[in-house]
Amino acid sequence: MMSYYQRILQLSVVEKLCWHFKPHGLYVFNYHRIGDENDTAFDPHLFSCTQEHFKEQLEFYKNNFEVINIETLNSLIHSNKKINKRLALITFDDGYLDNYLHAYPLLKAANLPACFFIATDFIDQQKVPWWDEIAWLLKNNELHQEFIKKWQLPNGFQTLDSREQIYLLLKKVKSDTKTTMEEKLIQIRMDLNIDERQVMPKEQLFMDWDMVREVSANGITIGSHTCSHRILSHLEEQEQTFEILQSKQKLETQLNGQPVRSFAYPVGGETSYNKSSTKCLEEFEYQMAFTFLPGINTRLNKNRFTLKRFAISDNCNVETLKSSLCLHFIKETLSASTE
Structure with missing residues (x-):
């Protein structure tokens, strides 16, 4: 059954008006894997979309937003100025091999920047998360x-x-x-009464360090996604410190001293991080951190450790993506009007 908001959007004129008057601010679009979910022996939900749809989405971003990189975002955060345009940032979580094989060539061909958030324990390893x-x-x-x-x-x-x-x-x-x-x-x-002899197939699921260095040298900013991808709020403060600091140090060493300023919380929901997490990030000189909560970022300086992202999932096409953004605008507008 369609929701109230979806019924509203059935009127094409409403969607057109909604899109025309989309709010100013930073729209962060987040991906995990690029490819066909039916081809994996592992978690299908990690596949955001196919290469074909990703290529279309990149063109959509170019036509509707000013696509920026992490360095520009960092400058905006510290300028504390109001955003008077529609900006977009493209991000990927985890560091899967298909980010290098499929996403990176398309980003490069489109001449668009992005940020890859890397869980360092999996890079250069035949390790299943x-x-x-x-x-x-x-x-x-x-x-x-x-x-x-x-x-x-x-x-x-x-x-x-x-x-x-x-x-x-x-x-x-x-x-x-x-x-x-x-x-x-x-x-x-x-x-599940697993037989000890039953083992998962060995497969290189993640990039190696040469790949990480290559994308870093060609328009992709590298950020931290912890070492092991454990949920930070489940850990004691000392363990959080290890995950946040060691991943940063490992990345900066592998990137020949290039500073790592950005971070994405594993899982990224409201309960996946806490005050200890943000305190630790600030202590180790991260400049920003991203959640997995949907929304448009407007108050960058105040919310720099809780930046919101729109998740790309279920192999959505451009029209579905556009409609989902319009649904978000309507919900936010109606919610604000009732407060």
């Missing part, structure tokens, strides 16, 4: 009723397609603050 391991385990094992009950998954979980199953279990794992990610992975393996 925790979310992809969970996806692989669900895809390759029988899900019995005891497992579903223990993880408090909904009735009918077994009848859902693997994409929905992965989404629901990952949501449960991300919300659990009582145990570490390593402990949760061990528990999932035990609860």
Whole structure:
């Protein structure tokens, strides 16, 4: 069933007017992977769109925004001036290999800057991250009723397609603050009765350091996404310090001293970071940090450690992206008018 806002947008004239009067500010568009989600043995939700749709979206950004880089954003933050135009920033999280193979050539051809946020533990390693391991385990094992009950998954979980199953279990794992990610992975393996001989296929999922250096030299700013991609708010302050500082130092060493000023919170929801996180970022001279919450950034200096981003997902095309932005404008306008 369509929402109230979607019914409004069925009127094409409304969408045209909405888009014409789109607010000034910084629009940050965030991606994870580029390619076909049906071709992966791991988490399909990480695929933002295909190469074809990404190419179209880059043209869309060029035609509707002034696309800026992190250095320009840093200057805007410290100038503390009101934004009187529509700016766009393109970002990628994690550091997957397809960022180099598919996204980078298209960005370069379009002559557009971007920022790649790198989880350093995975670079140059044949290492499967925790979310992809969970996806692989669900895809390759029988899900019995005891497992579903223990993880408090909904009735009918077994009848859902693997994409929905992965989404629901990952949501449960991300919300659990009582145990570490390593402990949760061990528990999932035990609860699925995994044979110790059953191993995931070895595959280079992430870029190597030569690739990171190459993109850095050609219009891509490198930012930190921690070392291990653990959720910061689940960690003690000392562990947060390690993740935030060590990832920065590793990146700056590999980039021959080039300063790393930007950061993206793993998972990025409202509860994925806390005051200890932002305090640590400021202490180690990061200039900005990005969430995974949707919105247009207008007060850059005040909110520099909680910058919002629009997630690109489900292989959306330009028209779908445009409509989703218009929906956001309408919701924000109506919300503000009722306050």
